[in-house]
Amino acid sequence: MESLKEKKVLISGASIAGLSTAYWMNRLGYKVTIVEIANEPRMGGTAVDIRGKTIDVVKRMGIFERLKSNALNLEMIEFKNADDETEKSIIIKTKEVEVPNDEIEIERTKLVSILLDDLKNDVEFIFNDSITALNERKDDIHVTFKNGSQHVFDLVIGCDGTHSGVRKIWFGDETKYTHFLEAYFSISIVNKSLVKKDTMQFYNVPGKAYMLNAYKNKTDIVFCFLSEKEIPYNYRDVEQQKKIILEQFVGQGWRTAELLEEVNHSTNFYFDKFCQIKMPSWTKGRVALVGDAAYCASPAAGMGGALAMEGAAVLADALQKHNGNFELAFQDYNKNLRPFIEEVQAEAELNVREKFIPRTEEAIRKRNEEGF
Numbered sequence: 001m002e003s004l005k006e007k008k009v010l011i012s013g014a015s016i017a018g019l020s021t022a023y024w025m026n027r028l029g030y031k032v033t034i035v036e037i038a039n040e041p042r043m044g045g046t047a048v049d050i051r052g053k054t055i056d057v058v059k060r061m062g063i064f065e066r067l068k069s070n071a072l073n074l075e076m077i078e079f080k081n082a083d084d085e086t087e088k089s090i091i092i093k094t095k096e097v098e099v100p101n102d103e104i105e106i107e108r109t110k111l112v113s114i115l116l117d118d119l120k121n122d123v124e125f126i127f128n129d130s131i132t133a134l135n136e137r138k139d140d141i142h143v144t145f146k147n148g149s150q151h152v153f154d155l156v157i158g159c160d161g162t163h164s165g166v167r168k169i170w171f172g173d174e175t176k177y178t179h180f181l182e183a184y185f186s187i188s189i190v191n192k193s194l195v196k197k198d199t200m201q202f203y204n205v206p207g208k209a210y211m212l213n214a215y216k217n218k219t220d221i222v223f224c225f226l227s228e229k230e231i232p233y234n235y236r237d238v239e240q241q242k243k244i245i246l247e248q249f250v251g252q253g254w255r256t257a258e259l260l261e262e263v264n265h266s267t268n269f270y271f272d273k274f275c276q277i278k279m280p281s282w283t284k285g286r287v288a289l290v291g292d293a294a295y296c297a298s299p300a301a302g303m304g305g306a307l308a309m310e311g312a313a314v315l316a317d318a319l320q321k322h323n324g325n326f327e328l329a330f331q332d333y334n335k336n337l338r339p340f341i342e343e344v345q346a347e348a349e350l351n352v353r354e355k356f357i358p359r360t361e362e363a364i365r366k367r368n369e370e371g372f
């Protein structure tokens, strides 16, 4: 792709969307720079699912075998009642039943490391910095960084997550695009097995859900609750967020007291609302958004990583098809990816209400009978 050789692209965010986009842009011949607000790639998080069309993408990226060999081995999903009896179990994998080759569940940290390994010698990383201003001109786009330096690029791709800085600067305030799904969640990962290894357990009371997922020597503890109104809280005040979970769940049955104690002591507590990002266009001028910044479907989709990798590939395919003509490529990106995003977002919205956090005892019983 001779015509792309001298082109320069800036990617904001060094997570799944940013690293995947960097992989493709580098392969197309762009000179790639990634700016990341944190002082290193951010690790942690629960497992990421890769399945369906995204399997083809990771095969094209040449990382399928490495992902497969690092995949987690979920064997069983169990739905519990207040007496800790299993009301229903779904067998995912046994010695006799193999997981189909087109589904991979992998720790987010592992996925980020594999993506990084493939890139670290080919692209420039700038950590501890972020974009503060964008100024598009006829033939390029001028970028100002927080450290005061100024740079010129051909394209800027915002891969900086649900609370994207690029989106705020270039497309407008987050409130224009965020859709609250009337629920909150917390995630804590503890370094011990709270249930049998490779098992996921769900327990519900009306309007509240618990999920435990044990793998290796770790357990993800997830609390979710419905709330029609948004709850004001400080994004940086973890103790305040832990208190919200405590107030919502204290006094409930099953293993609540023990789990709240774990959450109280956890050092990697994460709290957020279930929300989706919906935008009429993911591109404007020389700027495009990929991943959660553009079309977050919420953790209820279980598809955040997949959408990010799929989006990066669709964008790259469009740029390749149009030989770097970004205006035509961005039109294709918006058009070609949208049906898939709309389908995943609609399913996630339904998941929150009907599958994860049913509102009544009857709805919980029905979900437990039917499973997911």
Ligand SMILES: Cc1cc2nc3c(=O)[nH]c(=O)nc-3n(C[C@H](O)[C@H](O)[C@H](O)COP(=O)(O)OP(=O)(O)OC[C@H]3O[C@@H](n4cnc5c(N)ncnc54)[C@H](O)[C@@H]3O)c2cc1C
Residues within 6 Å of the ligand: 012, 013, 014, 015, 016, 017, 018, 035, 036, 037, 038, 041, 042, 043, 044, 045, 046, 047, 108, 129, 130, 131, 159, 160, 161, 162, 163, 164, 165, 166, 187, 290, 291, 292, 293, 298, 299, 304, 305, 306, 308
């Ligand atoms: C540490 C971490 C833990 C996570 N844990 C979970 C989880 O447990 N469950 C779940 O469903 N999803 C989790 N996610 C979100 C999940 O990674 C995404 O839904 C999905 O993978 C899509 O990835 P993304 O690259 O679009 O966004 P993200 O993974 O959110 O990555 C955005 C990146 O941009 C960086 N960034 C943010 N603002 C700026 C800025 N202004 N300038 C430059 N860089 C910026 C961030 O530091 C981050 O590296 C987590 C994300 C992170 C960063």
